[in-house]
Amino acid sequence: MKAAKLIVMYPTPTDLKTFERRYADEHVPMAVEKLVGKTRFVASLILSNADKSAAQFHRIAEVYFPSLAELKACLNSPGGQETAQHAVEISSGGEPLFLISEVETFDF
Numbered sequence: 001m002k003a004a005k006l007i008v009m010y011p012t013p014t015d016l017k018t019f020e021r022r023y024a025d026e027h028v029p030m031a032v033e034k035l036v037g038k039t040r041f042v043a044s045l046i047l048s049n050a051d052k053s054a055a056q057f058h059r060i061a062e063v064y065f066p067s068l069a070e071l072k073a074c075l076n077s078p079g080g081q082e083t084a085q086h087a088v089e090i091s092s093g094g095e096p097l098f099l100i101s102e103v104e105t106f107d108f
Contacts, residue, residue: 003039003103004068006075008061011093016058022090023059030086031063034079037071040064058093064103071100 013019023043031041042062046055065071074080087096 001067003105004065004071005101005103006061006063006065006071007097007099007101008063008087009057009097009099010059010061010087010091011056011096012054012058013091013093015092019058019090019092027083027086027090030083031061034083035063035074036077036079037065037074038063039066057097061087068100068102 010019010023028041028043031038035041040063042064044060044062046057046060049055063071065074075084084098087098
């Protein structure tokens with residue numbers, strides 16, 4: 001069975017300082033506490049596009065699960081719903097993009 005990942009892509013916020021404070025102080029602790037079944041949480045701060053132009057997204061969060069079934073169960077749980085709603089609430093640059101993917105890992 002393949003692992004699965006929830007990807008949340010946050011557009012560049014209109015109020016960067018407030019977004020960063022709420023993300024660090026409210027959202028990350030909420031995700032850690034309430035996203036049941038997760039195995040890993042990666043929070044990336046986007047610096048620029050590869051060509052050094054301004055990026056469309058400011059942060060990308062990746063939450064890993066052992067399986068797609070466990071990811072879906074988490075998203076449908078009260079804690080998953082609350083965390084997703086909070087992500088939308090704090091995203092002042094527009095609604096975040098939520099993606100679901102299967103994960104293959106190649107270690108070198």
